[in-house]
Amino acid sequence: MKLDILAIGAHPDDVELGCAATLAKEIANGSQVGIIDLTRGELGTRGTAETRFEEANNAAEILGVSVRVNMEFADGFFVNDKTHQLELIKMIRKFKPEIVICNAIDDRHIDHAKGSQLVCDACFLSGLLKIDTKLEDDDKWQEPWRPKQIYHYIQWKNLEPDVVVDVSGFMDKKMASVMAYKTQFYDKDSKEPITPIATKNFTDNIKNRAIDMGRLIGTDYGEGYTVDRYIAVDSLFHLK
Numbered sequence: 001m002k003l004d005i006l007a008i009g010a011h012p013d014d015v016e017l018g019c020a021a022t023l024a025k026e027i028a029n030g031s032q033v034g035i036i037d038l039t040r041g042e043l044g045t046r047g048t049a050e051t052r053f054e055e056a057n058n059a060a061e062i063l064g065v066s067v068r069v070n071m072e073f074a075d076g077f078f079v080n081d082k083t084h085q086l087e088l089i090k091m092i093r094k095f096k097p098e099i100v101i102c103n104a105i106d107d108r109h110i111d112h113a114k115g116s117q118l119v120c121d122a123c124f125l126s127g128l129l130k131i132d133t134k135l136e137d138d139d140k141w142q143e144p145w146r147p148k149q150i151y152h153y154i155q156w157k158n159l160e161p162d163v164v165v166d167v168s169g170f171m172d173k174k175m176a177s178v179m180a181y182k183t184q185f186y187d188k189d190s191k192e193p194i195t196p197i198a199t200k201n202f203t204d205n206i207k208n209r210a211i212d213m214g215r216l217i218g219t220d221y222g223e224g225y226t227v228d229r230y231i232a233v234d235s236l237f238h239l240k
Helices: 014-028 049-063 083-095 110-125 171-179 201-215
Strands: 005-009 031-037 067-073 099-102 149-153 163-166 222-227
Touching: 005 014, 005 083, 005 110, 005 149, 014 049, 014 099, 014 149, 014 163, 014 171, 014 222, 031 049, 031 083, 031 110, 049 067, 049 201, 067 083, 083 110, 099 110, 149 201, 163 201, 171 201, 201 222
Parallel strands: 005 031, 005 099, 031 067, 099 149
Antiparallel strands: 149 222, 163 222
């Protein structure tokens, strides 16, 4: 299956929080979109790896993504080394995305920046001819593939975006996908410990940030991204 967009997050719910409205909009426009979770989120204070897996599948169904894969790397302890890079390269070459969207380049959770750099390095290495990879269920060597662009969504920290996507009309679907993670976010009746993302303030701020991003570009809602390299356009008229 070839994907137009592959969204990658260190934990189940990273993608939903960071770029779900963008994905929903692109899916509505006919793009094939997939999600990869690097870990099962097993170190999370609330819920379990099993509940996170179920919630991730529910969120994927809400968004309408074509595929969702969990790499089962160690939550909190995965590293950006050859072993992890090769496993991710296999997925990049399998799905051949034109665009990859991944974690913030700098953030509160240590896995976010680690995941961001791991994805960037794997995307580069995936394009090298002399790196040989095979999928476990396939005897054929994979062909090199390098995505055309990598975008980093914004997470806990208020990073300054390089690009803001107008996601007006898709915030309800984003919020529905986020709240599919019932164990993770605010629930006044929950008996689970309170965490920074399980407060009403955090849930409210998901939409508030999108409103502010929209304000900056003259729309109702926006999702911001940073980039590692310049974005090229054919004409200044292609920029809004």
